[in-house]
Amino acid sequence: MNKHKNSETPDKDNPEWTAGDVARAVAFTGLPAGLQGKLRGRPKAAETKERITIRLSPDVLDAFRETGAGWQTKIDSVLKDWVVARQGKRPTTVAKRATVAKRAAVAKRPMAAKR
Numbered sequence: 468m469n470k471h472k473n474s475e476t477p478d479k480d481n482p483e484w485t486a487g488d489v490a491r492a493v494a495f496t497g498l499p500a501g502l503q504g505k506l507r508g509r510p511k512a513a514e515t516k517e518r519i520t521i522r523l524s525p526d527v528l529d530a531f532r533e534t535g536a537g538w539q540t541k542i543d544s545v546l547k548d549w550v551v552a553r554q555g556k557r558p559t560t561v562a563k564r565a566t567v568a569k570r571a572a573v574a575k576r577p578m579a580a581k582r
Contacts, residue, residue, distance in 0.1 A: 516543070 484492075495503065531538040 531542055534541055
C-alpha cells in the first residue's frame with residue numbers, strides 16, 4: 468500500500484525530470500573521485516564481522532558498557548585474545564583472508580566489469 472494519497476500527482480520536493488535535466492545529468496563515472504567516494508558510502512572492511520545473538524551475564528555486560536563507546540569491539544578483542552591463548556594462533560584462516568581479498572578486488576573494479 469502506498470503511503471501517499473495519490474501517487475500519480477507530482478512530488479513538489481522531487482519533480483519529474485525535464486529534457487534539460489536529463490541533458491545536464493552526469494554519469495557517476497564522470498563525477499570527481501572524491502564525490503564518487505562519498506556517494507559510494509563506507510568502504511567494505513578487509514575483515515568483516517558476523518552478526519550474532521549472544522547472552523551475557525548482566526555484570527559482564529555492565530562492565531563492558533561502562534568502558535564507553537566501542538564496548539562491543541572490546542568484547543570481540545577479549546574473545547580473540549582467548550582464542551589465541553587457547554589455540555596459539557589468530558582466528559582468521561588463510562582461506563578466509565583469500566576470500567576477503569577477492570571481494571575487495573571485485574569491489575574496486577568499475578561497474579561495467581562486474582559480472
